[in-house]
Amino acid sequence: xxxxxxxxxxxxxxxxxxxxxxxxxxxxxxxxxxxxxxxxxxxxxxxxxxxxxxxxxxxxxxxxxxxxxxxxxxxxxxxxxxxxxxxxxxxxxxxxxxxxxxxxxxxxxxxxxxxxxxxxxxxxxxxxxxxxxxxxxxxxxxxxxxxxxxxxxxxxxxxxxxxxxxxxxxxxxxxxxxxxxxxxxxxxxxxxxxxxxxxxxxxxxxxxxxxxxxxxxxxxxxxxxxxxxxxxxxxxxxxxxxxxxxxxxxxxxxxxxxxxxxxxxxxxxxxxxxxxxxxxxxxxxxxxxxxxxxxxxxxxxxxxxxxxxxxxxxxxxxxxxxxxxxxxxxxxxxxxxxxxxxxxxxxxxxxxxxxxxxxxxxxxxxxxxxxxxxxxxxxxxxxxxxxxxxxxxxxxxxxxxxxxxxxxxxxxxxxxxxxxxxxxxxxxxxxxxxxxxxxxxxxxxxxxxxxxxxxxxxxxxxxxxxxxxxxxxxxxxxxxxxxxxxxxxxxxxxxxxxxxxxxxxxxxxxxxxxxxxxxxxxxxxxxxxxxxxxxxxxxxxxxxxxxxxxxxxxxxxxxxxxxxxxxxxxxxxxxxxxxxxxxxxxxxxxxxxxxxxxxxxxxxxxxxxxxxxxxxxxxxxxxxxxxxxxxxxxxxxxxxxxxxxxxxxxxxxxxxxxxxxxxxxxxxxxxxxxxxxxxxxxxxxxxxxxxxxxxxxxxxxxxxxxxxxxxxxxxxxxxxxxxxxxxxxxxxxxxxxxxxxxxxxxxxxxxxxxxxxxxxxxxxxxxxxxxxxx
Amino acid sequence: xxxxxxxxxxxxxxxxxxxxxxxxxxxxxxxxxxxxxxxxxxxxxxxxxxxxxxxxxxxxxxxxxxxxxxxxxxxxxxxxxxxxxxxxxxxxxxxxxxxxxxxxxxxxxxxxxxxxxxxxxxxxxxxxxxxxxxxxxxxxxxxxxxxxxxxxxxxxxxxxxxxxxxxxxxxxxxxxxxxxxxxxxxxxxxxx
Numbered sequence: 001x002x003x004x005x006x007x008x009x010x011x012x013x014x015x016x017x018x019x020x021x022x023x024x025x026x027x028x029x030x031x032x033x034x035x036x037x038x039x040x041x042x043x044x045x046x047x048x049x050x051x052x053x054x055x056x057x058x059x060x061x062x063x064x065x066x067x068x069x070x071x072x073x074x075x076x077x078x079x080x081x082x083x084x085x086x087x088x089x090x091x092x093x094x095x096x097x098x099x100x101x102x103x104x105x106x107x108x109x110x111x112x113x114x115x116x117x118x119x120x121x122x123x124x125x126x127x128x129x130x131x132x133x134x135x136x137x138x139x140x141x142x143x144x145x146x147x148x149x150x151x152x153x154x155x156x157x158x159x160x161x162x163x164x165x166x167x168x169x170x171x172x173x174x175x176x177x178x179x180x181x182x183x184x185x186x187x188x189x190x191x192x193x194x195x196x197x198x199x200x201x202x203x204x205x206x207x208x209x210x211x212x213x214x215x216x217x218x219x220x221x222x223x224x225x226x227x228x229x230x231x232x233x234x235x236x237x238x239x240x241x242x243x244x245x246x247x248x249x250x251x252x253x254x255x256x257x258x259x260x261x262x263x264x265x266x267x268x269x270x271x272x273x274x275x276x277x278x279x280x281x282x283x284x285x286x287x288x289x290x291x292x293x294x295x296x297x298x299x300x301x302x303x304x305x306x307x308x309x310x311x312x313x314x315x316x317x318x319x320x321x322x323x324x325x326x327x328x329x330x331x332x333x334x335x336x337x338x339x340x341x342x343x344x345x346x347x348x349x350x351x352x353x354x355x356x357x358x359x360x361x362x363x364x365x366x367x368x369x370x371x372x373x374x375x376x377x378x379x380x381x382x383x384x385x386x387x388x389x390x391x392x393x394x395x396x397x398x399x400x401x402x403x404x405x406x407x408x409x410x411x412x413x414x415x416x417x418x419x420x421x422x423x424x425x426x427x428x429x430x431x432x433x434x435x436x437x438x439x440x441x442x443x444x445x446x447x448x449x450x451x452x453x454x455x456x457x458x459x460x461x462x463x464x465x466x467x468x469x470x471x472x473x474x475x476x477x478x479x480x481x482x483x484x485x486x487x488x489x490x491x492x493x494x495x496x497x498x499x500x501x502x503x504x505x506x507x508x509x510x511x512x513x514x515x516x517x518x519x520x521x522x523x524x525x526x527x528x529x530x531x532x533x534x535x536x537x538x539x540x541x542x543x544x545x546x547x548x549x550x551x552x553x554x555x556x557x558x559x560x561x562x563x564x565x566x567x568x569x570x571x572x573x574x575x576x577x578x579x580x581x582x583x584x585x586x587x588x589x590x591x592x593x594x595x596x597x598x599x600x601x602x603x604x605x606x607x608x609x610x611x612x613x614x615x616x617x618x619x620x621x622x623x624x625x626x627x628x629x630x631x632x633x634x635x636x637x638x639x640x641x642x643x644x645x646x647x648x649x650x651x652x653x654x655x656x657x658x659x660x661x662x663x664x665x666x667x668x669x670x671x672x673x674x675x676x677x678x679x680x681x682x683x684x685x686x687x688x689x690x691x692x693x694x695x696x697x698x699x700x701x702x703x704x705x706x707x708x709x710x711x712x713x714x715x716x717x718x719x720x721x722x723x724x725x726x727x728x729x730x731x732x733x734x735x736x737x738x739x740x741x742x743x744x745x746x747x748x749x750x751x752x753x754x755x756x757x758x759x760x761x762x763x764x765x766x767x768x769x770x771x772x773x774x
Numbered sequence: 775x776x777x778x779x780x781x782x783x784x785x786x787x788x789x790x791x792x793x794x795x796x797x798x799x800x801x802x803x804x805x806x807x808x809x810x811x812x813x814x815x816x817x818x819x820x821x822x823x824x825x826x827x828x829x830x831x832x833x834x835x836x837x838x839x840x841x842x843x844x845x846x847x848x849x850x851x852x853x854x855x856x857x858x859x860x861x862x863x864x865x866x867x868x869x870x871x872x873x874x875x876x877x878x879x880x881x882x883x884x885x886x887x888x889x890x891x892x893x894x895x896x897x898x899x900x901x902x903x904x905x906x907x908x909x910x911x912x913x914x915x916x917x918x919x920x921x922x923x924x925x926x927x928x929x930x931x932x933x934x935x936x937x938x939x940x941x942x943x944x945x946x947x948x949x950x951x952x953x954x955x956x957x958x959x960x961x962x963x964x965x966x
Contacts, residue, residue, distance in 0.1 A: 139823060140830040142846065142856040142865050143873070145882045148954055149930065152825050174876035175861050549825035 019290035026293030057197025062189040067227035076187035082213035091192040091578035095179035112560035115158035128539035153552035203235040232457040256740040277318035284378030291373040307370040314378030316730035323726030332387040349701035352645040403725035427679035440687040483591035484515035504599025509584035519565040666707040669766035677759040695755025703763025710771040808896030821956040
C-alpha cells in the first residue's frame, strides 16, 4: 500500500465531503416504529400507534391550586376560555356547560340516527304505549322538571339513552359548574392538543401556550397571585424527558470532553496532536451516519446519540499510535509494530457489533452498521492519515509517566493474579446464586421521570377520572365505514360481557358516529308522519297525555327521516368530536376503531372471550402488557446478539492468535472483567437492562485491545513501557468519558456509562495482571 | 353616681341599636330564616302539565340542615329520594341506578333547588344573584316572589313563589314556561 501522502489526504477529504453531503440530505427521525420488529404483530403496531398519536398521548391534565376556592374556579374558567380560542387544542374540558350543552344539543338534534333504540319495533303501538306510561312516571318524579321539556319531543326517551351512555353522570366533583378535586382545594382541567404525541416540538409549544394563558388569567385576577398550575400527562412527560436527555447529554458530554481534552493535553503538551487524536473518531462518526442514511434511508435519533458513544473506542486508536511513538521519531515508524494488534482489536469490535446487523429491529441494525463503518474508517484514518499529518518528533517523555501505576501492579504479578482469580470466582458465585430479578422488564424503568412526577400524574388521573386506558378491543378494517360497522358488531357482543359482569363498560366510536348503514337502517325504521300520528293516538289512549302535545315529536321524526346521514365533520365543535377522534383514526393501510374496556376483571379470560367472537380484524390489546412484552423482546434480542457477538469474537481470536496460551491471555482477563462488572452492577441493587448489555459489549470491544497489546511477545522494555502508557491513557479517557455519563439520571446514559467505566477499568487491570513483567 | 353613669354608657349602644332597628322586611325575614339550623316537614305536591289532561300528585317528607343540605323523600306514588349536599344533587329512584347531577350544572332542577335552599338558609345575596326578589305580606304571612334574572333561565322557569309564616315555609308555587305549574304544600314537623 504505497500511496503518496497527497493522494491519501485527498482520498480522505473526498470521503468526508461525500459523507457530509449524504448526512446533509439525510432524513432524521425519532419515530418509535424504528424500534418495532420488522414484522410487528397487530398488537405491537397498535401499541406504537397509540404511543405515537393516540388520544392518550395528547392528553394534558391540569390542576390549579394554592388560592381560595372561588379564585381557583374563576381561574379555571378564564384559562379554559383562553385555550378554547387556541387552535392548538382540540379539546378543553373543565366541567363547564359550554361543551356539555353543545354536546347535548348535538345528541338532541341527531337522536334518531344515533340511538340504538330506534327500531321498527320501538315505534309500534304497544312499544309507544309502554313508553308513554314510563313518561308519566318520569314527569311525576324528581326528574320531572328536566323531563317536561323533553317528553313532548322525545317520548321514546332516546336522549336519555344517549346521555346515559355518554356517562354524563360520572366525572369529578363540581363546584360552581367547574371541576374541582374531592377536597375542593384544586380546580381540575383536561386539555387535548391537536398535534400528535410524537411531535414533541408541537407539544412543547402547546404546553407553552397553556402556561401563557394561565399567566394571563392569573395576572388579570385579584387575589390570584399565589395560584399555581400543575401540569401532567404524556405530553408533559415527553417534553420533560427530551429536555432532560438533551440537558444531560450536552452537560455531561461537554464535561467528559473537557476532561479527556485536559488529560490528552497533559500527556502530549500539544494542541495539534490533540486535534489529530480526535480526527479518527470524528471521521468515523461522520461516515458512520452517512452509511446509515444511505443504507436505511433515514437516521434514527437514537443511532446518533448512542452511536457516538459506541465508537468511543476510536479515540484509543490515535492514543495508541501517538503514545507508542518514541520521542524524536515519526509516527510512521511506529505503525509496523502496532498495526497488526490495532487491526485485530478493531476486527474484534467489528465482529462483536456485526451481530447487531442481523437484528429484527431497525434501530439495533442501524447502531450495528454505524459502529462497524465508524470503527473501520477511524482505524483507516489512524493508519493512513494521521502519520501523514503528525509532525516528526512530537512525542515527549511525559506520556510515559502514565505507565507507572500499572507497571507497579505488573511487578506484583503472582499475588495480583491470585487476587483476581479469587475475585472472579467470588463474582461468578454471586451471579450463580443471585436471587431476585436480574432483568429490568418494566417499560417505565426506561424513563428518566422522577417518581414524584409519576405519582402526581396517577393522583390527578384518579381525581379527574381521565381515561387510564390499559385494555382495548381494537378493530382494523380497510375503510371507515367497515371499521364502524365492525365496531357496532363488536359493541353488541361486548354488551353481553357487560351483562355478565366480565367488564363494567366500554366505549365505541360507532356510538358517536354510527356507520352509514346503521343510520340508513334507523331512518328506514321510522314511520312516516301519518302512520306515526295514527299509532300515537292509539298508544296514548288510557294515558293522561294530550295528543296535541306531541307535535314536536312528529316533526322531529319526520325531519330525521329525510336528513342526510352524519359524517365525522358533523361533530365539529362538540366535545364528542374529540372523543370520536380518539376512538376512530386512519392507520397504516386502513382504519382503526378502538373500544376501550373498563373494569376488566380477569384480562386473560377476557382475551379468550374476545378471540372467541371470531370477528376478523379484531384484536384484544393490553397496552401495558404489550409494552412490557416488547421490552422483554428487545432485551432477549440484545442478549442473543451480545452472545452471538461474543462467540464471533472468540472464533476470530482463536483463528488469528492460534496459540492456546495467547488465546487464553486475551480471553481470560476479558471474561473475568465481564463477570466482575455484571456482579458489581447487580450487587449495587440495579437490574440489568439493554443498556447494560450494550455496555458489556463495549467493554469487550475496548478491553480486547488492552488484552491484545499485553498478549504480544514482550519486546524492547522502553517500547513496552510506552505501550503500557498508551493503554493507561486510553483507559483513563474511556473511564472519564463513560464515568461522567454514569452520573446522568437518564437510564440509557447511566446504564452504559456505569457499565463501561467499571468494565474498562477492570479489563485493563486484569489484562496487566495476567501479563509477564518484561 | 359614678356607677350609674358607667351603666348608662354601657347600655348606650343597645339603646341606639333598638332605635335603629329597621321595620320588618327582607333583611329581618332572612335573619329569621337563618336562625333555623334544621327543619323537617311533610309535603303534598300537585303538578299541572300542559301535556297532560290530569294533574300529577305526590307526597312525602322534606328535611333541611343548615346551610346547604336538603332532602326530599317521595313516598307516593313511587318511592324516590332527592338529596342535595353542596353542589351535589343525587336522584335515587326505585329500579334505577342513582343519578348524580350538579346543582350548577343542571339548569332546570338546579335553579329550583337553589331557590328553596337559599331561602331556607336566609341567604339573600345568593338568591339575588339569580333572582329578582320581591317580598309581599308581613311576618305572619309572607310571600317571596322570585323571578330569574337570566332571560334564558326565564324561558324555562317564569316564577317561584315561596309562602311562609314566621320562620317556616308553607307553600312553594312554581310557574314554568309553557303553562306548566306545580304547587307544594308544606306542613312543618319540627324546627330547631
